[in-house]
Amino acid sequence: MSKFFITTAIDYPNGSPHIGHAYEKVLADIIARYRRLCGDEVFFLTGVDQHGQKMQQTADNEGVNVATLANRNTRKFIALWEKLGVHYNGWAATTDDLHKNCVQKILSALHDQGQLYKKAYKGFYSVRQEQYLTEKDRGEDGQFGEEWGEVVELEEENWYFRLSEHADWLKTAVSEGSLGIIPEFRRAEVLNAIERASETDLCISRPKDRLHWGIELPFDAGFV
Incomplete structure (x- = not known):
C-alpha cells in the first residue's frame, strides 16, 4: 500500500465560500477518492487561514470582533464541505493551538x-x-x-x-x-x-500596531 498526501489551499474566511472554493475542494476530493480506490493510504488536508489583514479589515468594517468573524465564516466553509460530501482527513485552522x-x-x-x-x-x-x-x-x-x-x-x-x-x-x-x-x-x-x-x-511579519490578528513571533512580541 502506497501513501498519498493531497492538500488544498487554505481559504480566507473573510467572506462566505463561493464556487471557486468549492471547485478546488471537489477536485481534490475526486483525486483522493480515486487514490483510495487504487488501494492507497490517503491523507487529504484542507482548512482555513483565519489570520491576516483582510480578516482584520473585514471585521472592522462589519463592526465585529475578528475572532467572531473567523468562527462564524469558518462554520460556513465546514457546512459547505459537508453538504458537498468532501471527505477530508485533516483540518488546518490557523487559530488552532x-x-x-x-x-x-x-x-x-x-x-x-x-x-x-x-x-x-x-x-x-x-x-x-x-x-x-x-x-x-x-x-x-x-x-x-x-x-x-x-x-x-x-x-x-x-x-x-x-x-x-x-x-x-x-x-x-x-x-x-x-x-x-x-x-x-x-x-x-x-x-x-x-x-x-x-x-x-x-x-514574514507585520508590526502589531498595524496588524494585531496573527501568530505572535516567539522572539519578538511586537510582531505577528
Whole structure:
C-alpha cells in the first residue's frame, strides 16, 4: 500500500465560500477518492487561514470582533464541505493551538539558525495578497495590475527570512525536476518567483500596531 498526501489551499474566511472554493475542494476530493480506490493510504488536508489583514479589515468594517468573524465564516466553509460530501482527513485552522505551536517552533528554529533578521523597509504593499511588491511586479504601463488589489506605500520595520540565500538550489531543484511541478506553466511561474527572490528576502511579519490578528513571533512580541 502506497501513501498519498493531497492538500488544498487554505481559504480566507473573510467572506462566505463561493464556487471557486468549492471547485478546488471537489477536485481534490475526486483525486483522493480515486487514490483510495487504487488501494492507497490517503491523507487529504484542507482548512482555513483565519489570520491576516483582510480578516482584520473585514471585521472592522462589519463592526465585529475578528475572532467572531473567523468562527462564524469558518462554520460556513465546514457546512459547505459537508453538504458537498468532501471527505477530508485533516483540518488546518490557523487559530488552532496545534498550528500556532508548530509555526512558533519553526520560527524559533530559523531564528536560532540566523535565517531571520529585522530591518526597516519602505515600499509598496498589496493588501489583497498581503505582500510587498517590487518594480518587477509592475505592468508594461508602469502600474500595479488589478490582481494586486489595493496597493499602499508603507515604511516600517519587519522580520525577514533570508530567501535569497536559497534561490540557487531551489532554482536547480525545480529546473531539474527533483521538485516536480506540473503543468509546465506553473513550473515557469515558480521559477520566475525564485528569480525575483534572488534579489530580495521574504518579509514574514507585520508590526502589531498595524496588524494585531496573527501568530505572535516567539522572539519578538511586537510582531505577528
